Amino acid sequence: MTVAALSTPKAAGGLAVIRVSGEDAIKITDSIFLSDLSEMEGYTCAYGRITDGEEIIDDVIVTVFRAPHSYTGEDVTEISCHGGIYVSERILSLLYSVGAVPAAPGEFTKRAFLNGKMDLTRAEAVMDVISAQGGAYLRKAENVREGHLYRKISSYRERLTKLLGSISAWIDYPDEDIPEVTDEAVIRELTLIRDGLIRIAAGYDNSRIIRNGVDTVIIGKPNVGKSTLMNALSGCDRSIVTSVPGTTRDIIEESVRVGDTVLRIADTAGIRDTSDIVESAGIERALARAENADLVIAVFDNSEAFTDDDRRICEVKANRKIACINKSDEESRFDVSLLSGFDSIVHISAKNGDIGDLSGILSDMFIETADEFLINERQKICLDTAADRIKEAIDSIGNITLDAVNIVLDEALYSLLELTGESVSETVVNEVFSRFCVGK
Ligand code: GDP
Numbered sequence: 001m002t003v004a005a006l007s008t009p010k011a012a013g014g015l016a017v018i019r020v021s022g023e024d025a026i027k028i029t030d031s032i033f034l035s036d037l038s039e040m041e042g043y044t045c046a047y048g049r050i051t052d053g054e055e056i057i058d059d060v061i062v063t064v065f066r067a068p069h070s071y072t073g074e075d076v077t078e079i080s081c082h083g084g085i086y087v088s089e090r091i092l093s094l095l096y097s098v099g100a101v102p103a104a105p106g107e108f109t110k111r112a113f114l115n116g117k118m119d120l121t122r123a124e125a126v127m128d129v130i131s132a133q134g135g136a137y138l139r140k141a142e143n144v145r146e147g148h149l150y151r152k153i154s155s156y157r158e159r160l161t162k163l164l165g166s167i168s169a170w171i172d173y174p175d176e177d178i179p180e181v182t183d184e185a186v187i188r189e190l191t192l193i194r195d196g197l198i199r200i201a202a203g204y205d206n207s208r209i210i211r212n213g214v215d216t217v218i219i220g221k222p223n224v225g226k227s228t229l230m231n232a233l234s235g236c237d238r239s240i241v242t243s244v245p246g247t248t249r250d251i252i253e254e255s256v257r258v259g260d261t262v263l264r265i266a267d268t269a270g271i272r273d274t275s276d277i278v279e280s281a282g283i284e285r286a287l288a289r290a291e292n293a294d295l296v297i298a299v300f301d302n303s304e305a306f307t308d309d310d311r312r313i314c315e316v317k318a319n320r321k322i323a324c325i326n327k328s329d330e331e332s333r334f335d336v337s338l339l340s341g342f343d344s345i346v347h348i349s350a351k352n353g354d355i356g357d358l359s360g361i362l363s364d365m366f367i368e369t370a371d372e373f374l375i376n377e378r379q380k381i382c383l384d385t386a387a388d389r390i391k392e393a394i395d396s397i398g399n400i401t402l403d404a405v406n407i408v409l410d411e412a413l414y415s416l417l418e419l420t421g422e423s424v425s426e427t428v429v430n431e432v433f434s435r436f437c438v439g440k
Contacts, residue, residue, distance in 0.1 A: 002028055003111075004095045005103035006088050007439035013083030018091055019439065020079070020100055021072045021108055026064060029077040032094045033062055037077070042066035050081070050091055057094070058087050072108050073115030106436025110429065113421060120421025120432065121149045124375040127436055128211070136260040136363070137210050140373035149374070150420055152200060156193050157416045160390075163189050164409055167402050183397050186405075194390040201383035203372025209294055210373070213255055213262035214366055217290045219316065220299030221309050225326040228350040229299055230265065233258060259359030260367055266293070287316060294366075295320045302347070303330035306338045314341050320365060324348050324358070378432070382419035386412040 002022025008015070020029055030037040035048035045063040049056060060081040070076040081087050096102065104110075106127075113123045121144055128141035143149075163186065170181040209215075220226050233256045255264050266289055290296045296318035300310060302325045321342045325334060328347040339345060343365065346356040374380055389412035393405050417423035 002100050003103035003107055004028075004092060004100040005107070005439040006092060007078075007108075008083070008088075010085060010088075011083075012085060015080050016083040016088040018079040018081065018088060018095070019103075019108060020077045020095060021070070021074050021103075021111060022100075023075065024099060025075040025077050026066075028095060028099050029062060029079065031098045032091070033060075035062075037062060037064055040064045042069050050079075050094065052090070052094055057090050058082055060091075068115070068117075071117070072111040073117045074111060103438060104433075105438050106433035106440055107438075109436060109440055110433040113429070113433075119147075119150045120424065120429075121153070121375065121379065121419065122147055123421070124379070124432060125149075126440065128375055130437075130440065134257060134260055134262055136367045140207070140210055141375070144373055144375055149200075149372070149379075152196075152372075153416055153420055156196055157413065157420075159189065159193055160409065160413050160416070163193075164406055164413065167406055167409075171402050171406075181402070186402075187394055187397055190390050190394050190409075194387050194394070197383050197387045197390070200372045200374070201380055201387065204374045204377075204380040206366060206369065207372075207374045209366050213264040214362070215292075215294045216263045216265045216297060217293045217295070217318075218265060218297045218299060219290060219313060221301070221307075221313070224299045224301040225350045226299050229297075229324065229326065229348070229355075230254075232348075232350045232353050232355055233263065233265070258355070259363055261359070261362040263295070263362070290316050290318045293318060295322065297322050297324055298342070299324045299326050300334060300339075302327045302332050302334045305333045306335050310338075314339055316341075322346060322358070322361060322365075324350075324356075326350050328354075328356075378428070379419055382415045386415035386419075389415065 002020060002024040004018060004020040007017045007019045026037050026040075032050050032052075033046075033048050034051060035046045037046060040046060042065050043063075045061050047059070047061055050058050050060055058081045060079050063078045063080070065071070065076040065078075067074050079091060081091055092102075109118075109123050109126050112118050113120060125141050125145035129138065129145055132138035132141055166179070167181055167186065169178050218226050218230065234254065253264055253266050255262055257263075296316060298313050298316070298321060300306075300313075300323060323339050323342040323345045325336060325345065325347045327349060329349040329352060336345060344361045346358050346361060348354055348356045348358065374383075389408050393408040393412070396408065397405055414423060418428065421429070
């Protein structure tokens with residue numbers, strides 16, 4: 001089946017690109033195009049006109065890709081036409097009238113996967129590369145698209161296969177000259193593999209943060225400069241500040257980009273409106289939010305002495321905590337050595353737009369530490385399942401036969417093959433690609 005779809009956004013623009021893929025891609029495109037494409041080699045293009053009977057639709061460039069050297073691994077043409085919505089729709093309906101069918105969401109990438117051009121982790125990363133909003137996200141997603149995760153998983157998969165092989169040989173040919181497989185050696189290797197998989201799975205939390213932004217709560221006494229800091233942060237990149245309408249207040253969350261890190265700052269209206277953040281109702285609310293947040297930024301006033309309220313702020317429990325000593329432009333009365341419980345301390349002057357090295361600190365905290373990047377929960381679940389099965393196998397060695405251990409390890413292996421898509425049900429594949437957009 002030859003499919004066609006618009007691969008650029010459905011909006012007026014300088015150019016639009018229509019992609020056609022499948023056995024008859026070149027023949028179908030040729031039949032609506034006035035120049036001859038049939039003899040063209042892959043990676044070449046032709047200028048010509050698309051007509052509907054007597055009517056001229058557009059002057060276009062057609063690029064030809066021949067199987068298997070194309071994105072999908074099939075014959076592909078890409079028609080670059082003028083970027084009008086009507087023009088691209090006309091060309092598409094012409095293509096449909098001569099034998100192409102509309103491509104489903106993600107169908108080009110799905111075909112690339114099914115034709116062995118990329119494994120499932122790379123295919124899934126394509127969508128993230130497209131939706132990346134910041135440099136860190138793009139870098140990490142590109143890494144996966146380029147095969148980093150696939151190679152890591154493959155190396156663990158190979159080790160597991162090798163172990164399964166030697167266990168089987170040991171069981172099946174006890175009389176032959178097969179190296180002995182001891183319980184200790186099997187447990188040692190399985191533990192190493194499991195630890196490796198757990199390490200990769202642990203990257204999921206940071207991946208989520210890089211993708212969605214750091215869920216952040218700003219706390220501090222009245223007048224220390226919380227709203228001024230908020231304004232200074234927004235000033236870092238106002239273009240991506242988003243406002244989510246709340247029910248009782250006008251803004252409940254804002255996203256700001258600080259260097260490479262996107263912070264989602266909760267309840268900014270609260271920061272702006274209230275000065276009660278250490279008073280009963282305020283502190284209760286802030287505490288509850290802080291505990292579940294990825295990050296708490298506590299603001300202190302450099303021009304005032306450390307107080308009991310500041311101590312209470314030090315005691316707030318949170319996953320990560322940064323202390324911002326604000327008003328560093330003023331004479332210091334604040335004793336920094338009394339602070340405790342913070343991952344980092346930074347001196348700032350929010351009023352002057354000076355946020356010190358906050359951007360470097362955030363990057364070290366949330367981006368550089370994330371050596372593994374997982375694209376989605378599916379990948380995490382496959383890793384968790386494999387690690388659980390291996391644990392089950394380790395725990396049962398000595399209690400059940402090695403044959404039975406092998407069966408459990410087979411399930412672990414299947415999870416890894418499912419992760420890379422080397423052995424995966426059609427339902428999972430369809431589910432993965434249904435989240436893509438049409439034309440990708
Ligand atoms: P909030 O109650 O914590 O939100 O504090 P605000 O942001 O409203 O600031 C309280 C006061 O501190 C205002 O008068 C600000 O202009 C002042 N302020 C904020 N940041 C700085 C700073 O970096 N240096 C100085 N000198 N004053 C600041």
